[in-house]
Amino acid sequence: MVTAMPEIVYWYFSFLCFCFGACVGSFLNVCVYRIPQELSVVAPRSYCPHCKAGIAWYDNVPLLSFLMLRARCRKCGARISPRYFLIELLTAVLFLVVWLKYDQFGGLPLGLAPLHDNRISLVFIYWLATGGLLLGTFVDLEHMIIPDRVTIGGVIAGLILSTIFPEMHGQSVYYHGLARSAIGAAVGGGMLWGVAVVGSWIFKKEAMGMGDVKLLAAIGAFLGWASVLFCIVFSSFVGAIVGVSLVISRRKAMQSRIPFGPYLALAAQVWMLWGPVIVAWYLNLLLWRGGTGLPV
Ligand SMILES: [Zn+2]
Secondary structure (H helix, E strand, O other): OOOOOOHHHHHHHHHHHHHHHHHHHHHHHHHHHHHHHOOOOOOOOOEOOOOOOEOOHHHOOOOHHHHHOOOEOOOOOOEOOHHHHHHHHHHHHHHHHHHHOOOOOOOOHHHOOOOHHHOOHHHHHHHHHHHHHHHHHHHHHHHOOOOHHHHHHHHHHHHHHHHHOHHHHOOOOHHHHHHHHHHHHHHHHHHHHHHHHHHHHHHOOOOOOHHHHHHHHHHHHHHOHHHHHHHHHHHHHHHHHHHHHHHHOOOOOOOOOOOOHHHHHHHHHHHHHHHHHHHHHHHHHHHHHHHHOOOO
């Protein structure tokens, strides 16, 4: 059932979603900087990490201020990392794309999979999940850890939200939602935990961080067990390609540790946007191969 909304209103909302995403991205920047240092994310107000001068509101407008200031602090002229702009832009774009899954005209752009029952509640839940994945990604890239607030917090939030909004798992009864979420968390945590145990046993060193194990449990709690299988396959594949390219281009040594969290997060984001489309494509592929007698 597609609810009609005047097109101009729809695009206006789309623009608001982009702006809201940029603001959330701005907050995520604060979190990426402060959470690993165990600082409060609300107080004090934003300050320049170089000269510690407070940042005025007009120098703190997401996306725009970075461009206006040409990536330099107004007070001391220290360079502002392009990471700030990148996170704001990425969050804004992803928030917009998640919103676009809310079908208004009976057809979605970018081949996106529609929301279950076209429930708008899922837009807000996926925004929350997107924010958590971005936070985990950028903290992991910088500090090689994924904060428990993201991973354990994600498992708890996933279980609670799945109970209140069973449509997250295509269900309509609250305990079915909770059950799917719990199974997702157990499969996600369990499979990577198995890899971690077997890996450290074979290689005699830590092969997989517990942060990654907890992150996949959180992904499973939000997106279900099927997403976990996809995440393992997709993240290993992309991780292998990137890892090999880094070694070939001599930016990384063969033995150096590359964070795995960002690949899991990327896979989860892809699943969140296109999951059912990927399943349909895969099943089609199996059927087509089966039907033509080609080797499966
Ligand atoms: Zn400064």
